Amino acid sequence: MSVSxxxxxxxxxxxxxxxGVGGAALLTPLLIILGINPSIAVGTDLLYNSITKLFGVVSHWKQQTVHFTLIKI
Structure with missing residues (x-):
């Protein structure tokens, strides 16, 4: 892994x-500035966000802070 x-x-x-600004607003442009292909930069950002969101869901699930409600029409 390079130092940059x-x-x-x-x-x-x-x-x-x-x-508190989302990482996608900062990471993707920086990757493109460094010369990485834009489609690779976006894909990298999507993969990163998918992993971090998954850990957030698991963390909230373990803490029982996820409350599901049913919408009655």
């Missing part, structure tokens, strides 16, 4: 943590 990718991940993680 590690540095970019650190910067994006810090900015997301400080601002």
């Amino acid at each position: 990718i590690l540095f970019m991940g650190f910067i994006v993680g810090t900015l997301v943590g400080l601002t």
Whole structure:
């Protein structure tokens, strides 16, 4: 893994943590600026987001903070 990718991940993680802006708004443009093909950059971002969202769902499920309600019409 190159140092530039590690540095970019650190910067994006810090900015997301400080601002709350979604990582996709920061990661994809940075990958494209670094010269990565836009379709690969978007695919990488989608994979990253899928994994992090899955861990969020599992975490909330374990903490029993997911409440399902039925909508009655």
